[in-house]
Amino acid sequence: MVNPYRGEVALIIDGQRHVLRLTLGALAELEAGLHSGSLVELVQRFETGAFSTRDVLALIVAGLRGGGWQGTAADLLQAEIAGGPMTAAKVAAELLARAFMLPEAG
Template sequence: MPNIHRGEIAAEIGGETRVLCLTLGALAELEARLGAGDLAGLAQRFAGGKISARDLTAIIGAGLRGGGNTISDDDLAQMSVEGGLRGAAEIAVRLLQATFGEVA
């Protein structure tokens, strides 16, 4: 069961309910994978509201690994996500909100 106070969420991925969390390690992985440099760079990248499939895979993959799942981004890319592309985008938004709080 996810603990929202630790920034965890639950999502249906690959036919299973999984816990995702952007831990410090997961955030560092995400910074490196997306070439953001730092947390401010990540925030700038997502602030414009444009997000690629590569971004979704990186965010969800880092969150899965931060939540204790041993799933590579390549494996994740082959899995079904409840709600398809829209569902994947919603998972990423919920995960970022759980990590950084609501954006005004």
């Protein structure tokens, strides 16, 4: 089970469930690796739907690394993501949103 208060999101890669989380270290690594802009600009790209597949991959890798995974983006190039690219984009957007806000009270 994921904990939204910790910013966690789950994703199934190659049949294995992973918990992703954007820790401060993962965010710093993500920002350092962005090919264009800052984290604020990345958020704006997701808000306007102008994000790239590179943005999605960078967020997934950062979230996996924040969750303790030791791999690299190259490790995901041939990986099977349950739900395909649309699920990957949704998880990336959710990761970004959860990193900067509390979940709604239920």
